[in-house]
Amino acid sequence: MKIVLLGPPGSGKGTQASMLSEKYGLPHISMGDLLREEVKNNTDIGKKMKEIMNAGKLVPDELTVGILKQRLSKGDSSKGVVLDGFPRNTRQAEMLNEKFDAAILLELDDRIAIERMSKRRQCRDCGKIYSEGRKKCGACGGELYQRDDDKPAAMEKRLEIYHTETKPLIDYYKKKKILKTIDAMRAVDVVFSDIQKALG
Ligand code: AMP
Numbered sequence: 001m002k003i004v005l006l007g008p009p010g011s012g013k014g015t016q017a018s019m020l021s022e023k024y025g026l027p028h029i030s031m032g033d034l035l036r037e038e039v040k041n042n043t044d045i046g047k048k049m050k051e052i053m054n055a056g057k058l059v060p061d062e063l064t065v066g067i068l069k070q071r072l073s074k075g076d077s078s079k080g081v082v083l084d085g086f087p088r089n090t091r092q093a094e095m096l097n098e099k100f101d102a103a104i105l106l107e108l109d110d111r112i113a114i115e116r117m118s119k120r121r122q123c124r125d126c127g128k129i130y131s132e133g134r135k136k137c138g139a140c141g142g143e144l145y146q147r148d149d150d151k152p153a154a155m156e157k158r159l160e161i162y163h164t165e166t167k168p169l170i171d172y173y174k175k176k177k178i179l180k181t182i183d184a185m186r187a188v189d190v191v192f193s194d195i196q197k198a199l200g
Pocket residue numbers: 009031032033035052053054056057058059060061064084085086087088092149158
């Protein structure tokens with residue numbers, strides 16, 4: 001089963017993708033994590049990407065599609081995949097040109113998205129996501145930090161980009177008859193249970 005997760009920042013794409021990955025035994029590929037890996041390598045492209053990401057903007061399509069194709073070529077996703085954070089516009093969807101079985105849209109109010117982003121903390125080592133309140137990662141003991149793009153100016157830019165660039169994908173997947181809309185305002189487990197029902 002090939003699944004993409006759509007939704008504004010803070011809607012729980014990463015959390016739900018990782019739960020789906022565990023439940024169905026599929027690799028979870030997070031575009032944001034792949035890009036943060038590139039940034040860690042501190043190459044010239046990595047430095048440029050860091051600037052773009054910290055400003056809450058989208059990294060150029062050619063770069064994201066190239067990095068994702070390389071990841072997909074590893075072969076572990078031949079039976080299926082849970083893709084989180086890609087595509088973020090219809091051009092990326094067309095450039096990847098991959099047939100998906102379901103596009104899960106996690107719907108969330110902007111106000112709640114901002115509240116969740118400002119509380120989000122991520123593990124520096126394994127990437128696991130938490131809400132503020134703890135200091136160490138429960139999975140690997142790594143240090144938790146607040147991403148620069150979860151700070152106010154970048155947060156607003158990311159939401160604006162979601163509305164202008166990513167939302168057209170809702171119609172794109174509706175036309176392909178694979179869109180499943182889920183109310184993501186509720187608790188993580190309730191959302192997860194609804195996603196499973198929607199996937200049948
Ligand atoms: P995320 O971890 O999904 O919230 O992504 C963090 C940041 O990485 C985004 O704000 C963008 O700057 C960049 N990014 C992630 N996915 C994409 C994508 N598909 N296209 C362009 N930029 C992306």
